[in-house]
Each structure stands twice: as structure tokens, then as C-alpha cells.
Amino acid sequence: MANRRKSNRSKEKETDWQERVVQIRRVTKVVKGGKKLSFRAIVVVGNERGQVGVGVGKASDVIGAVRKGVADGKKHIVEVPLTKANSIPHPTYGVGTGAKVMMRPAAPGTGVIAGGAVRTVLELAGVRNILAKQLGSDNPLSNARAAVSALSALRTLADVAEERGVSIEKLYS
Structure with a gap:
């Protein structure tokens, strides 16, 4: 009986992750017999509680590519510190290959003002x-990788105080 409860909990943990496909692209590789067709899927995985990851999967069919992308995304999860207003603690900047993403915290009620993969x-x-x-x-x-890079660079006041070995009150003075 205890094993059933344990498996139900693990299923619950699995289901609170959400996946969104950002892009599916048909790619080809030139081989001896001609061109080999496959699909590349970019997938974002997150739990909407401060954990998110971006994954890429390639397979000969779309479903297989998405499945591999989800597995890759779960391997590259980053923790995001959120404020009480469900924003970020401070402005940040992230770089991913040729893309750069700038993020700033916003007041409650502003919403997510971002485009494309960064919004996801x-x-x-x-x-x-x-x-x-x-x-x-x-x-x-x-852009998705730059967004994850920017989010992973975020630090809270408690993190900074612990890193410097001082109290949070000392940071304000």
C-alpha cells in the first residue's frame, strides 16, 4: 500500500511540470543516398513556481523530437527567485549566442511584457x-537560452548577504 502512495506522489510531481513547444523545424542532412529528413523541436519546461529549462530534441518524427526536447529541458532546469509581486528582484541581462535579453522588474498588474520565446x-x-x-x-x-541565462544570474538580498558574510541589515547601510 505504501508503494502505491509513493508512486502517486511521484506522478503528481511529474504532472505539475508544463511544456510548451516554441518551434518545430524540419532539418535535413545530406547523406550518400540523398537527404535525410528530421525534425528539431525547441521546448520550454517549467512548473510556474520558479523553475524553468529550455531543451532541444531532434528525431525523425515530431513526437519523438518533442519528447527528447522535454527530457533535455528537465536536465537544464534553473531556479528563479521571485518577489512577492511575482516579479524578479533586480534588472538583469542575459546573453545566448547572438541574442541578448534585457529584463526589468515591474509593478503588480503590469503583466508579462515580452515577445516570442522569452515570453514563454x-x-x-x-x-x-x-x-x-x-x-x-x-x-x-x-533568445530562450539568453532568457534562461538572465534568470539564472538573479540573486536575492539574502543570497548576497550570505555570500558576503554579513546580515541583510548591513547591506542597507
Whole structure:
């Protein structure tokens, strides 16, 4: 009986992850007999409570590519510190290949002001109020990775105080 309860809990943990496909692209590889066709899927995985990851999967069919993308995304999960207003603690900047993403915290009620893959990453991370801008490349994979890079660079006051070995009150003075 205990084993059943345990398996039900693990199923619950599995189901609170959400997946969104950002892009599916048909790619080809030139081989001896001609061209080999496959699909590349860019998938964002998140639990809307401060954890998000971007994954890429390639397979000969779309379903297989998405499945591999989800598995890859779960391997590359980052923790995002959220404020009480479901925003980020401070402005941040992320780079992913040729893409750059700038993010700023926003007041409650602002919503997610971002476009494309960055919007998907922020929504699945659980961010509800933010201003974000994509700079440079418009490649969805590069922008998604830049967004994850920016989110992984975030630190709370408690983290900074612990890192410096001082109290939070000392940081304000």
C-alpha cells in the first residue's frame, strides 16, 4: 500500500511540470543516398513556481523530437527567485549566442511584457510582472537560452548577504 502512495506522489510531481513547444523545424542532412529528413523541436519546461529549462530534441518524427526536447529541458532546469509581486528582484541581462535579453522588474498588474520565446520562458518560470526586451538575434533558441541565462544570474538580498558574510541589515547601510 505504501508503494502505491509513493508512486502517486511521484506522478503528481511529474504532472505539475508544463511544456510548451516554441518551434518545430524540419532539418535535413545530406547523406550518400540523398537527404535525410528530421525534425528539431525547441521546448520550454517549467512548473510556474520558479523553475524553468529550455531543451532541444531532434528525431525523425515530431513526437519523438518533442519528447527528447522535454527530457533535455528537465536536465537544464534553473531556479528563479521571485518577489512577492511575482516579479524578479533586480534588472538583469542575459546573453545566448547572438541574442541578448534585457529584463526589468515591474509593478503588480503590469503583466508579462515580452515577445516570442522569452515570453514563454518567463510565463513557465512563474513570472507575472516583468518588462523584457530581445536585442540582437531573433532566433527562438538563442533568445530562450539568453532568457534562461538572465534568470539564472538573479540573486536575492539574502543570497548576497550570505555570500558576503554579513546580515541583510548591513547591506542597507
